[in-house]
Amino acid sequence: MAYFSGLSDALRITFVQMMIVSFIAMVIFVYGMIINLQKWGAGVTGYALEPEVGSKGSAIRFLKTWWKQVTEESHHGHGKPILEILVLDILFQRRILKRSPVRWFMHFTIFAGWMTLFAMSGMMFAVEMTERFIELPFTAAQFREVLQIPNDIFGYILLVGVLIAIARRLFIKEVREASIMYDWILIGVVFIVTVSGFVADGIRTGDIVWNIGMSGDTAMAYAPPAALFHSVISLLFCIAFIPYSKYIHIIATPLAILANKGGE
Amino acid sequence: MAKKQPSIDTKNLTAVQLMELDSCTRCGECVKWCPTYAASGQKPGLAPRDKILRWREFMNKSYGVKAKLFGPTEISGAELEEFKDDVHGCTTCGICATVCESGINTVEIWESIRANLVKKGIGPYGKQSMFPKLVNQYNNPYLAAPEDRLKWIPDDVKIAEKANILYFGGCTAELRQTKLAVATARVLNKLGIEFTMLGEEEWCCGSAMIRTGQPHIEDIARRVAEHNVDAIKATGATKVLYACAGCFRASKVDWPRQLGEELPFEVIHITEFLADLIKKGQIKxxxxxxxxxxxxxxxxxxxxxxxxxxxxxxxxxxxxxxxxxxxxxxxxxxxxxxxxxxxxxxxxxxxxxxxxxxxxxxxxxxxxxxxxxxxxxxxxxxxxxxxxxxxxxxxxxxxxxxxxxxxxxxxxxxxxxx
Missing domain, CATH: 3.40.50 (Rossmann fold)
Structure with missing residues (x-):
């Protein structure tokens, strides 16, 4: 399995290594999400109620309460169709755009870059897995070549967003003063994952901007561990870490916007 | 050894509201717009973002991963008391919800947290604690006898016994700012709109108790809603007019919630009613x-x-x-x-x-x-x-x-x- 390395047999990150890390990341993620869903499900099911004596937080209770709120009529006189909310408020992030075009550009580039790279990594993984069992009209290596340019484009889109986010937190006084570790960890991790992706790819392909001065045998030697490092922190920070950090907004914010019918 | 209990509970907080706490991205828009944060000289605790953060931390200390693994972390009484002060330093104006990029319904979170803390014996704030007692005893928060509700009515104002339209005056207009009630009644008379009122049978709308986290005290908010709705039904009115925004909001949003059913009449603010008449050319x-x-x-x-x-x-x-x-x-x-x-x-x-x-x-x-x-x-x-x-x-x-x-x-x- 050539997953993520794209080099010779000797330099491959083995399938087993990646599967183990992926499995660990998924276990940590699922455990954290169960705890979060139970924490949310410790709430009551409707207005002004109290939890039943002895009842514990329940993920099912949360999901039922959420769905009930999504589908019930609002007495406040506002509420938009679900499709409009999904497209404009969640995917297009209209609420951020209304408040600050700069912050919208920052967040949208991070969102678009991140999600597209995540999807392309998933597609690459799917092709490599499928190739083991079914003969495809193309090889995994060819598919990787097809993804190379989109990967670069969305990688840079992500990097632009991340750099704006860091610059805001560093150079805008009110943003800097209001920033806490909860915020810094999120943006720091996204930055490290993004840059490590560029570096891993740069070492492997010999890109003069991102190969950090490595070429020839040195690059051959460091490409696999660089790719492994990027893959491992991507899985751990971008999947496993979600329920335990500000990353949780990736899940909670769309749910909140849907529950409140697009918000006021 | 007894298992350690969380310092807070989740009474009044819905599962969705607890999730909303985790949806905050701390963008800071609410802080920019909050009127009490600005008027307080930017007291950090009054910022909506800060309140979300603190209650989320309280939840994590009580029900988060660490609490699951090692037991809840205690939250001191002083911390909860300070939080109570801050969560009551909010006019529930809702601008934080309007500008929230995550679409959080902040006002209802503040009201739920207020009620949660009141149930714990923390809060409300200052004189607010008098609302349920006064409304319970006088059916209004102004210590006025029921018959005092009629004192504002000038001799020339005609109020029908029964009518399709009912004017719900509200405690403040009937007992304090009577000019408002007189103006409303005279305008309706002048326009030839036959209307009735509840008179002594009108009770407080319940808004003061709901906004300050005390609707549950002696079941006051539900009781006043039920009484008013039954009294309105008894008049046969199908449209209820309000010149008080607080009563209007309470009737439109809070009464159906308190009673768990839709109201059997239409709730209309007087400006909506007048605008309609102007459009029909019925105002000279x-x-x-x-x-x-x-x-x-x-x-x-x-x-x-x-x-x-x-x-x-x-x-x-x-x-x-x-x-x-x-x-x-x-x-x-x-x-x-x-x-x-x-x-x-x-x-x-x-x-x-x-x-x-x-x-x-x-x-x-x-x-x-x-x-x-x-x-x-x-x-x-x-x-x-x-x-x-x-x-x-x-x-x-x-x-x-x-x-x-x-x-x-x-x-x-x-x-x-x-």
């Missing part, structure tokens, strides 16, 4: 006001239920009115500072917010700052008086008046009362 103005008028959107009429255009339409149609807008209007309006129990609990904070809003009005050079809510009127008047004492330019000339009183004047009616 008598007098030109010849004034520049600006309009302050009451939070309970605007952001809470979305009535923005009707009051402007009415004002814009009064002869001789030059309508001017303030800087922050409609869904981005700046609160007057009176709501959420702040006027009763933290009057200095309420006054500070009011002064800022009056300054918005002064910047328009309007002659009259109008609104459609007795609480806004009272607090904006206090703000104007305070600025006048500080010799703020223009404050001595600014008049604060309710729309219905201006409508009455334009219809050539005499408006008496407090």
């Amino acid at each position: 103005w008598v007098k030109s006001l010849d004034k520049a008028i600006t309009y302050h959107d009451p939070c309970h009429l605007g952001r809470h239920v979305g009535v923005y255009d009707a009051p402007r339409y009415v004002l814009g149609n009064i002869p001789g009115v030059k309508f001017v807008e303030m800087d922050r209007v409609k869904e981005f309006q700046r609160c007057c500072g009176a709501g959420g129990g702040v006027k009763a609990g933290i009057p200095d904070l309420a006054l500070g917010v009011a002064e800022t809003r009056v300054e918005d009005a002064l910047a328009t050079h309007a002659d009259i700052l109008s609104s459609a809510c007795p609480f806004c009127k009272r607090n904006l008047q206090d703000g104007t008086d305070s600025l006048n004492k500080k010799n703020t330019a223009g404050a001595d000339k600014l008049e604060v008046e309710d729309i219905i009183v201006l409508v009455a004047e334009a219809l050539g009616l005499e408006v008496i009362g407090d």
